[in-house]
Amino acid sequence: MLRRRQNMDCPVLAACLVSLCLYLNTLDADFAYDDSRAIQKNQDLLPETPLLNIFYDDFWGTPLTHSGSHKSYRPLCVLSFRFNYAFGKLNPWGYHLGNVLLHAVVTAVFTCLAQKVLKRTFATYVAGLFFAAHPIHTEAVAGIVGRADIGACLFFLLTFLSYMKYVEYRTSDQLASHRWIYVVSVYVFAVASLLTKEQAIAVLAVCATYDVFVFHRVKLQEILQLQIFTMSHFRGLCEGLVLLATCGISLVATRIYFMGSKPPEFAPSDNPASDSNSLMTRLLTYHFLPALNIWLLLCPSVLSFDWSMESVPLVESLSDYRNIYTIIMYISIALFAQVIIKQLNQSCRNPILGLKSQMNGNGVQHNTHDGKLNPPNQKSRLIRRESGSSSDSDELDAPSSFTENHCNVLIISLAIIIFPFIPASNLFFYVGFVIAERILYIPSMGFCLLIGEGAEVLYNMCSSPSRRRLVLLAVAVILMLFSAKTVCRNFAWHTEEKLYASGIKVNPAKAWGNLANVWNEQGRTSDAEEAYRNALKHRGNMADVHYNLGILLQEQKRVHEALESYQRAIHYRPKLSMAHLNLGILTAQFGQNENAAKIYRHCADLDTSGLKDPRLHEATKISCLYNLGRLYTEEEEYQVALSVYEEALTRRPSHYAPQSLYNMMGEVYSKMGDLVTAERWYRKALKSKPDHVPAHLTIAKLLQKKKLYEEAEKWFKKASDIDSMDASIDHHYAQFLTETGRHIEAEGRYRSALSKTTPDFELLFNAANAFRQNSKDLDAEDLYRKAVSLKPELPSAHMNLGAILHINGKLAEAERSYLSALKLKPDDSMTLANLQKLRNLMSSLERKGSP
Structure with missing residues (x-):
């Protein structure tokens, strides 16, 4: 008994250790790709955000009812991110550790399931190790947002294992009353799976398949004739199906309610086939994609962080050679179905239906040492073991009929592959991706079960030891290749730069665009510009790339080129509020205030429904009003400016910090001569954000106007203490010192400001005046020349x-x-x-x- 327990534990430990070892090199990886939006920019992770928000927002922190929501409802996953944030803030190490440990746990639980399904040690080893090492899992484990898939898989497994125990207890007189414990477990884990990722709800269909075709071995004819609802020996099956249906309907209804009864909206670039006008193109493409996913499971040689934007070209005609793969896939499924139906029709009923053997009064045969149902023909099984005809690796209980067990493995494996993949198949409703490697995390379990069973069959078919060693060698080589691919792929996920560079061959447009953003942040502006232009060569209508290129050009003072880039971004995406904002800012810099005002007003009134990241777009619209108010203030249209700021405060979303608006209200009143009201707004800005530097400066300048120089200087010094590297503080302080006749000190402040930033015209001009006043004529000449070049x-x-x-x-x-x-x-x-x-x-x- 002890030896048997040890033999059962060995595959679990081996698979768990392999999974840990393969992913240890991800612990020092940075955030990558979707991690930024789901973690770094997600307000739901912050402790000040109410915990209940995670149940009303999607995975990215957008309210589910918002038209721009992705409708990804994963509150338990977000809760785990919030837990990480509470202990390590935005240090990626803790997030990666959570993913690696969770993957190891899932690997261990899956291997336990493989033991129950495959029933032989060698097959269990193969299935567990393949799951631990499969490269298709890299995106789910190395990419932090993949935690949703790993967590959903864990609850998927626990739901299925609980249902298997429920079915076992349901058939026992002594234990039948305890089955409700497992019913509760099924419901709890099913709810948890749905709250981790929607895809895992398919476990209920897998449970039903197991109950109908594996445990009860119901024939197709009995289903068509509805005998499962009329025959007494199917009473337990009906109970299970009713419980599963009740759970499934309740969860789906709740899910629909929370997402606002509206499907998500996706851009055509996310799923190009969905935007095709040709029915044939859509059908051929969507039937080919499952075959491509199966190929990724069989041969994961080419992997990518993103498969959108026609990285998989559309299948537009019947003559496309890729239709052959689709035909092969469906023929294979049909053959599997034929084998299963034939086996179900030929096989004897499960022991619970009256086999002559050692049974209790209800026709149930029990395994006396572990409480499990025994297969029939126990005696013949023992004789075969004694004769040595079974595999040397066969330490676990083997079934009396290998064909029957093959059928059971085939049914369970296909159910795990097919049902969780259906939501991503596009066959019933469109989704926002073409291929997502994370989606294959759960279906890969069925694939690994098939590989384990196939390896066992090959091993047993070999009569000579040399051929058996050849099978073992082949399995070992494939596992080593998978492991090497996984480790290499993990290194690609270490940094965004490596990740995007690795995806250039698959999705050049998206990869070059993202790589350009990384290089731009690193200060490699020439490389970034070239990358942006490479992206646009492959796909010229990418509004985000035009916008980001505009920012780069604007920072290089290539304002006319920047204007063109912003205009192209708006042309391809008229609702891109950030492009409107920057276009308005540049237009105002050219002195075209009337045009700039029109751009700001148009941006502020944009309909941004349906756009991703609505928080950003709503905040940008308020920023447009802020800049419009500043424009009117500079033109001395103070009443109009006040009305714009009041509009901004009225329309301001809760996540938009108001201190800048308060401060500008104070500025307008100060220019109007109403210093009392101005100070009140300045104080309100400081109350909203005590370390708001502009409010410190405006209060200091207000006190300067009142000739309260000592108090004014205290506020300048407070501002400098808050941010000693802010050049604007030195600039304003220097102006104050000049006005109070402290010209030498003013010169020092100007020099400090010039050393901290790329100076604008105002700083250059004022500093030149100060240097001239201090007889630093050559320095003043140099600054005046620079000022003239700017304006x-x-x-x-x-x-x-x-x-x-x-x-x-x-x-x-x-x-x-x-x-x-x-x-x-x-x-x-x-x-x-x-x-x-x-x-x-x-x-x-x-x-x-x-x-």
């Missing part, structure tokens, strides 16, 4: 440059600068006076230099 359209810039050149004795250049200023503003008296003085000086010097 050559401003006459004051040319005039001041002319003045410093005049002082520095560069008279010819000074004259050109004065003339440039006068060309922009011909009647400027100060420039005219300075030019006259310059020309008098030049004439005087000429006279002195003449003989």
Whole structure:
């Protein structure tokens, strides 16, 4: 008995250890791909967010009822992320550790199921090790968002194992009353599976399949004639089916209620076939995709983080060679079905239906050492063992009829492969992806069971030890190849850069676009620009890529190219609010305030329903109102600006921090001369966010206006203490010091500000004035030149440059600068006076230099 227990534990331990070892190299990986939106930007992970929100929001933190929601309802998975956040904030190590440990647990539980289904040690080893090492699992384990698939798989297994125990107890007089414990377990684990990922609800169909075709071995004819509802010996089966149906209907109804009774909306690029007008194209493509998924299970040589955007070309005609794979798949399924139906029709009924053997009064035969149902013909099984005809690896109970057990394995394996895959098949409703490797995590269990059973069959078919060793060698080689592929694939998931680079061959448009974002963040702007353009070569209508390229160009001061990129982004996605916002900002920088105001207003009134990440779009619309208010403030239309800010405060979503709006309200009142009201709004901004630097600066400037210089300087210093690297603080502080006559200190602050940032025109111009006042004329000249290069359209810039050149004795250049200023503003008296003085000086010097 002890030896048997040890033999049962060995496959479980081996598979569990292999799964741990293969994924240890993911622990030092960073966040990648979907992890950013699901974890780093998900408000539901934060402790200040009410815990109940996870039951009303989708996986990405968007309310389920919102039109832009993905409708992915996985509150238990989000709860586990929240647990990670509570202990490690946004350190990815803890999140990866959770995934690796959870995968090891699932591997162990699956191997236990394999023992029950396969009933032989060698087959169990093969199934467990293949599941531990299969490369298709890499995305689920190495990608943190894959925890939903791993967790759902765990509850899937626990539901199925609980139902198997329920069926076993249901047939026993002594234990029948205890079956309700397992009914409760089935319900609890089924609910947990649905709350972890929707796909796992398919376990109820797997349970029903097991009860009907494996345990009761119901014939197809009996189903068609509805005998399962009329014959007395199917009473237990009817009970099980009613329980499963009740559970399933209740869960599906609850799920539909929570998602607002509306299906999710997906972009055509996510699932190109769904956007095709050709019925033939849709049918051929959607029937080919399951075959492609099966191929990924058989030969996972090519894997990718994303399979959208026609990375799998559409099957548009009957002449496409890929239809052969579809035909092979459906022929194989038909052959499997034929074998199963034939075996069910030929096999004897399960022991509970009256086999002559050692049975209790209800016709139930029990295994005396473990409480399990025994198969018939126990004596012949023992004789075969004594004769040595069974496999040396056959330490677990073997069935009397291998053909019957093969049929059982085939039924269970196909049920685990097919039912969980149906929601992702697009055959009944469209989904937002073409292929997702995470989706295959649960179906891969059925595949591994088939591999284990097939390896056992091959092993037993071999009569000579050398051939058996060849089978063992083949299994070992495949396992080593799978393990090596898994380890290599894990390294690809270490960083976003490696991950996206690995996907260029499969999905070049998406891979280049994402890789460009990574390089842009790393400061590799030339590489990033080239990558953006590579992405657009493969797919020119990607609005996000045009928008991100616009940001890169704008940061490089290539404003005209940036404008074109933003306009293209809006052309391909008119609702892209961020592109409208940046387009408005650039338009305002060109001095086209009227056009900028129209852009801001249009953006603020955009209908962003149906868009992903609605929080971002709603916040962007309020930012448009913020910038529109600033525009009116600069034009001294103060009442209009106030009305815009009031509108922004009224429309502000709860997640948009109000302190900037409060501060700008104070700015408007300050410019209107209402300092009391201005201070009230400044204080309100500080109450909303005590470390809000702009509010500190505006209060300081308000006190400066009131001539309360000591108090004003305290606020400038407080702002500097909050963020010592903020150049704007030094800039405003320097202006204050200049006004109070502390010119040397002001110069120091200006130099500090210039060292901390790429200076804008205002900083350069004001610093140049301060340097000039301190007789740092060469430094002032350099800054005036830079200021003119930034805003050559401003006459004051040319005039001041002319003045410093005049002082520095560069008279010819000074004259050109004065003339440039006068060309922009011909009647400027100060420039005219300075030019006259310059020309008098030049004439005087000429006279002195003449003989």
